[in-house]
Amino acid sequence: xxxxxxxxxxxxxxQPLWREAELRAADAMGRLMEFWGFRRHMGxxxxxxxLSPEPMTTAELSDTLQLSSSAVSLSxxxxxxxxxxxxxxxxxERKDFYRAESNVWKLLRRVYERRELNLVREASDAFLDAxxxxxxxxxxxxxxxxxxxxxxxxxVSRLRALTKTGERLxxxxxxGRALNPADLQSAEEED
Amino acid sequence: xxxxxxxxxxxxxxQPLWREAELRAADAMGRLMEFWGFRRHMGxxxxxxxLSPEPMTTAELSDTLQLSSSAVSLSxxxxxxxxxxxxxxxxxERKDFYRAESNVWKLLRRVYERRELNLVREASDAFLDAxxxxxxxxxxxxxxxxxxxxxxxxxVSRLRALTKTGERLxxxxxxGRALNPADLQSAEEED
DNA sequence: ACGTCTGTTCAAGAAAATTTGAACAAACCG
DNA sequence: CGGTTTGTTCAAATTTTCTTGAACAGACGT
Numbered sequence: 001x002x003x004x005x006x007x008x009x010x011x012x013x014x015q016p017l018w019r020e021a022e023l024r025a026a027d028a029m030g031r032l033m034e035f036w037g038f039r040r041h042m043g044x045x046x047x048x049x050x051l052s053p054e055p056m057t058t059a060e061l062s063d064t065l066q067l068s069s070s071a072v073s074l075s076x077x078x079x080x081x082x083x084x085x086x087x088x089x090x091x092x093e094r095k096d097f098y099r100a101e102s103n104v105w106k107l108l109r110r111v112y113e114r115r116e117l118n119l120v121r122e123a124s125d126a127f128l129d130a131x132x133x134x135x136x137x138x139x140x141x142x143x144x145x146x147x148x149x150x151x152x153x154x155x156v157s158r159l160r161a162l163t164k165t166g167e168r169l170x171x172x173x174x175x176g177r178a179l180n181p182a183d184l185q186s187a188e189e190e191d
Numbered sequence: 192x193x194x195x196x197x198x199x200x201x202x203x204x205x206q207p208l209w210r211e212a213e214l215r216a217a218d219a220m221g222r223l224m225e226f227w228g229f230r231r232h233m234g235x236x237x238x239x240x241x242l243s244p245e246p247m248t249t250a251e252l253s254d255t256l257q258l259s260s261s262a263v264s265l266s267x268x269x270x271x272x273x274x275x276x277x278x279x280x281x282x283x284e285r286k287d288f289y290r291a292e293s294n295v296w297k298l299l300r301r302v303y304e305r306r307e308l309n310l311v312r313e314a315s316d317a318f319l320d321a322x323x324x325x326x327x328x329x330x331x332x333x334x335x336x337x338x339x340x341x342x343x344x345x346x347v348s349r350l351r352a353l354t355k356t357g358e359r360l361x362x363x364x365x366x367g368r369a370l371n372p373a374d375l376q377s378a379e380e381e382d
Numbered sequence: 383a384c385g386t387c388t389g390t391t392c393a394a395g396a397a398a399a400t401t402t403g404a405a406c407a408a409a410c411c412g
Numbered sequence: 413c414g415g416t417t418t419g420t421t422c423a424a425a426t427t428t429t430c431t432t433g434a435a436c437a438g439a440c441g442t
Binding site: 232260 | 411
């Protein structure tokens with residue numbers, strides 16, 4: 001009965017007994033996601049879906065988390081774009097239903113592939129740009145200034161090596177291969 | 192001459208030739224840091240210091256990046272707390288000088304140890320809490336509702352396993368050991 | 383075709399964060 | 413000491429991000 005009632009938008013006073021547990025888990029995931037650079041609601045919504053044996057509607061979600069329908073629509077749409085949530089339709093129902101993609105590892109790989117890889121590549125390109133500017137400057141300078149530019153060139157190239165290493169690391173992660181930090185450290189030596 | 196002049200707060204029009212390169216690199220790192228959840232200025236300041244052969248003063252830094260002295264003080268202080276920048280003093284100088292910690296790997300480890308480890312542990316604890324609430328609820332329910340709670344318990348315990356795995360992963364990273372994603376995936380099975 | 387039910391988009395309002403100048407404090411010099 | 417230089421803290425102001433309600437659009441059943 002309580003299960004069935006939960007399906008309708010039910011008055012705030014008769015929450016299912018497990019609601020508290022649900023919310024705690026959702027909030028924990030929300031904090032993780034927020035820290036990781038996503039909207040906090042994405043983590044919360046995903047968790048509610050992940051904990052539900054049945055696909056849910058936006059109405060149930062906004063009821064559970066006390067969110068406006070537009071907030072749900074926004075974050076849910078983003079989750080769908082990231083492949084973290086799937087739309088499904090139940091026969092005889094007009095509403096959209098949603099279920100969580102439950103393979104978290106797959107999700108992680110996708111995010112790293114689409115987002116982190118980009119990020120690190122852009123940084124790498126920017127360092128390359130910086131190097132070009134330094135090369136230009138070097139040609140016009142001599143003496144102490146040229147020495148200084150040479151120092152900077154070494155440092156920038158080390159930064160670039162770092163991002164390249166990061167790129168490699170993310171690629172390995174995305175490919176599901178083993179990571180060996182020893183490789184990573186090799187890019188660094190003291191001064 | 193230009194080198195010496197840069198030491199004083201110099202009028203905006205006579206920038207050293209390498210300034211552009213410096214700024215590009217600094218901005219790239221700023222974006223990385225911001226994405227990683229730090230103040231963007233932390234990345235920029237660190238980079239300027241990292242590219243300088245000599246320790247620098249706050250005045251030089253605020254001049255280079257066009258930041259107010261309070262902004263420099265704030266972000267620089269945070270960098271010092273993270274061990275990413277060191278104060279040094281030059282004989283005969285009253286000002287504080289700063290130099291960048293140049294072992295980036297060491298920095299990464301420190302951040303993961305202090306920040307990410309905490310984060311993941313808190314999430315883990317929250318999931319544990321959620322489990323307790325579910326156990327309580329389970330005792331008071333029967334039939335479909337109990338089944339539903341049991342489903343949720345399985346799922347929450349999978350989330351908890353996930354954060355535990357994350358914790359292990361961060362520990363390995365911090366210890367500089369090899370990471371094997373095969374271990375990580377083991378925590379997951381479809382439904 | 384019309385009215386109803388769903389979901390999305392948008393712009394205004396609210397909330398949160400960053401930024402800054404000024405006040406304060408501390409160290410140093412003569 | 414008194415004055416100067418340097419660094420930090422604070423609260424106000426700005427910017428940015430989030431949130432929401434209302435308008436819009438699409439699909440469906442009658």
